[in-house]
Amino acid sequence: MIIHLKKGITSDQAEKFAEELKATRVQHNGTTILVTTTENGKLNGIGRDLVEKVYEFDSDIQLASADYMVSKREVAIGSQKVGGNLNNTLVIAGPCAVESAELVEKSAKFLKDLGVNALRAGSYKPRTSPYTFQGLGKKGLEILDSVRSRYGLSIVTEVKDSSHVGEVIEFADVIQVGAKAMFDYAILEACGKSNKPVMIKRGFGATAQELVQAAEFVLSGGNENVIICERGIRTFENSTRFTLDLSGAIYLKHKTNLPIFLDPSHGIGHAYGVPDLARSCMAIGVEGLLIETHPDPSNALSDSSQQLHHEDFKVLFTSLKKIGDAIGYQVV
Amino acid sequence: MIIHLKKGITSDQAEKFAEELKATRVQHNGTTILVTTTENGKLNGIGRDLVEKVYEFDSDIQLASADYMVSKREVAIGSQKVGGNLNNTLVIAGPCAVESAELVEKSAKFLKDLGVNALRAGSYKPRTSPYTFQGLGKKGLEILDSVRSRYGLSIVTEVKDSSHVGEVIEFADVIQVGAKAMFDYAILEACGKSNKPVMIKRGFGATAQELVQAAEFVLSGGNENVIICERGIRTFENSTRFTLDLSGAIYLKHKTNLPIFLDPSHGIGHAYGVPDLARSCMAIGVEGLLIETHPDPSNALSDSSQQLHHEDFKVLFTSLKKIGDAIGYQVV
């Protein structure tokens, strides 16, 4: 249950009422909001004088629900805006990892020349094996910072565990909570206290509902700038690296108020299929696409099989804009 | 291993050679072809005088492999053609089931007026429970036959088990092997002896590779007109009815020579999401789309939640053509 309190209620009054209801207290957009679990539902006249409006739900998806807020939340990323009624699709591209300053420089120049406005690259890599490349860490964030200021690109970069969440929150334009970190409550809590855009990637073993519940952690922490990203789930099919769940993404588009990003690169895991899958994602009408591209994929330090050559990305980018025209979305 | 025999080889010679190799003998396009398992591979000079060309593979996907035949197989459905280098997408629409002559009549008129050329409707319904509507059977086929001749629509209809496979082969323009029948070898064998187009739907628990192997049964039976259809697999996600595996479909598009159909209606199972998912399918560039539409979905005898209203289908059909224009495919 979500309860909007009347304007002018003091912090003390709100706190007392929240305690009585065992509610989570949130400040959003100047409004004091209390949220309780769906179960402990009824007000029964309690706090009648304080309550402006009450919303009831039948699941733990509340602040993120399309029943609470009909239109999409609007989120600003650098000088671009997505969500709301804008019908904008932000294309975010770049290499899997910050391998070196040279790679990031080359990537930034290529993307900027092409008209792409956001660069993705990971500096803290959540690798499955302890014996492989783990990323450049803080040094990588500094490399990203440098191209941001010189090229005017927004930086989307990943936090893999809570030990460095503060650094990523400070540096990034979009804090990417990686798929393996989706259930990391220390990260979600820290993101809730920031007001920077947070993009939560769906865990490959997580349901669509759980992804939204992770978003609820950030929203109920006070941060309204939450984006969710589908990047492929694990299924019995293993001819591809993951199965991009576009059925689920469409469910999320219709049932939540959160901007949706899609990641076709991880969603198939093989460069030959990325252009077709990216076009497929674009045609749905979503707020963003994440696409891995590298000047020399075969020598990449991670995800070498799924990163597109710059030349192939160029062709893809043009076709994405055409599909955007066909469905009334603008690539930004 | 696929072996093309020289022109002029007699049937007796071919048979003898096939026996020696433990090979399956196939006649395709005037060419005599022998296919062996990938394991019993080497010719070692045997039959040197008979052999025109040899193709080697590392899996049991052989006649359907893109390594065997670079361009897509071309299949004629009524007066339309798909596959080859045509970049045509056949839209096949209609109700889930042949509920009555009236429903089929209304559907056929609606679709023809709109410019749709193929009608889908099931007369033998593979229902999970014995206590629900099982379809009209042969009577339904006769209803379909009637609108075909009067409206010039191609009929796509399903065979659910081998007891009525002969009837469906006789009546249908495209024999639909249902998802639950994908492993029914009696059906596949009967289809192999026909030369009508056969569309095999992927079982919701079957891998992409197994779908192609089902196609190999039909191809090696002698029928070259085989289409495969992705319609959703079963995953842990249950906010949608199935998870449409577009990653897998793109794998199949690139690695096989078979025309690909996609079924967004079963792939999400809820009408609210079908238009987005159908556009997503269209943007990939495939040979066909199967979309359920019904004049009164809430009173449908089966799949009532996933069938689009005719009015919604109309809007969708227009947008599919626009996406086709954007990617260089023509809706036929």
Add this chain to the structure above:
Amino acid sequence: MIIHLKKGITSDQAEKFAEELKATRVQHNGTTILVTTTENGKLNGIGRDLVEKVYEFDSDIQLASADYMVSKREVAIGSQKVGGNLNNTLVIAGPCAVESAELVEKSAKFLKDLGVNALRAGSYKPRTSPYTFQGLGKKGLEILDSVRSRYGLSIVTEVKDSSHVGEVIEFADVIQVGAKAMFDYAILEACGKSNKPVMIKRGFGATAQELVQAAEFVLSGGNENVIICERGIRTFENSTRFTLDLSGAIYLKHKTNLPIFLDPSHGIGHAYGVPDLARSCMAIGVEGLLIETHPDPSNALSDSSQQLHHEDFKVLFTSLKKIGDAIGYQVV
């Protein structure tokens, strides 16, 4: 809804009443039973004079439900009985396929000497690829028939499609509906008209509920001797061939009245793990185990990696009996 009619009701009266209710009419154990879908529920006084007892359900699991019949159904297989309150576990062993008369002879002798009473071997093999060994067909059934009479073993053998269902029904002591044929309604219908024990294997993509619904097809066809078998489902885990769903098997044990068989051989797919998994199955307390064993697994024509050496089976068989003692079940 299940309705038991009073004794003495004529066939005509029952038929008329069934039509009125759109019910399926079944004769079980001398009782005339009508079954309707769970939805079209209420009697509202109709047929008051004919009705003995009414059972209501909230799913399409009705005749198979533990709410309809508290204790397990009892099924006789050769001279053994399972189910009811017997706490018997029938061990069924043998090679994957009827490769030759010699193999079956050797297997039968080995098993009989050990005290095993049922032999399994497939003569119609549902192979994924058209280019591999497809089984000996009817000739294989004759081989099985021969060892049955000479060794007094019950024969469990598979039907893969409806083209040969009559032959298998005639020959087998237990008709095995294979995992890939679970949705084959022509087979289920034919089995419903027989009164031989039918063991339905769960499809690797089928839910536990769907398995029980397949059983409902046979039960509502008139055959009460239905057994269900869990043999592994398809999941994202691929270090094993399948994932044996023992959680699901226990659900089925508690929620249905059907005897349960388990197949640890397909459930892991590697001989090294079969003994541990078979013991794990035994400890649950179920009506049967299916275990593949072969005198020379490395030269088997199918499933060579998962068949146990006879010597290893011997050791396993002893330990199964010990576990039976620990939980109060007897190996028969």
Add this chain to the structure above:
Amino acid sequence: MIIHLKKGITSDQAEKFAEELKATRVQHNGTTILVTTTENGKLNGIGRDLVEKVYEFDSDIQLASADYMVSKREVAIGSQKVGGNLNNTLVIAGPCAVESAELVEKSAKFLKDLGVNALRAGSYKPRTSPYTFQGLGKKGLEILDSVRSRYGLSIVTEVKDSSHVGEVIEFADVIQVGAKAMFDYAILEACGKSNKPVMIKRGFGATAQELVQAAEFVLSGGNENVIICERGIRTFENSTRFTLDLSGAIYLKHKTNLPIFLDPSHGIGHAYGVPDLARSCMAIGVEGLLIETHPDPSNALSDSSQQLHHEDFKVLFTSLKKIGDAIGYQVV
């Protein structure tokens, strides 16, 4: 590749050699060990004088591999030992969460009287929704500490994110890395620096291989006391909460040197099925079982549907010992 260096090699020599090989340096059991990825394999005579023994592998499972160490690692938990050649099964029981001092006291007394030696209860609960009970945190650890000293029970308790990993490492006898935290590298790194037993639960979306790779993070960090726990994976089957992957657990038992724990409570999620599933787990022969039991499950603050009544646990515990006798394992 694992390289054991000769005794007497100085730390400087080892470090230099490790750098040259891009190897991870580990000190285990007095031995200096270098581990490289499987790819950068060959020594080619480098460091010939320093190397005692070389082990080669074809995957990133190295320190945990049964090919590296044939017998299970032995781990001491309080006064019990598991692993090695001991054939001991440690039963760990208790409520889902530390709800109150009273609950823990009651549980501890019940378990100790019964002969159980280890108590499980979570104080940091990784809850999916932000609006439900999140655990007592540090206060809960103090409650657990109190019963440990008074009852002589080992305490198994969970770390949910790295913000409190230090506290759990200090308090627990076995540090439980929860299923949702399996990919949390900050936790794994901290555990690697401790020498307390660490039990890593398999993520419900993680492969068996990834579970072992998480163990490699801890092993290569220097901690040899690593246990892995299967607790159910997510599949399409939803009649049960999860699907306990015993096929996968048996794979892990045979292919790794890590002690295996199994958790039947989460593995089915319904109390009615826990006894059958627990017996099934016991019959495999593993190092530990985790079973949730609560004096009043219907009023539990979390997991109320899956916790066994104390009385039911008592009956189960007796039968587990009988199965242990049947297979040659001792419940400790």
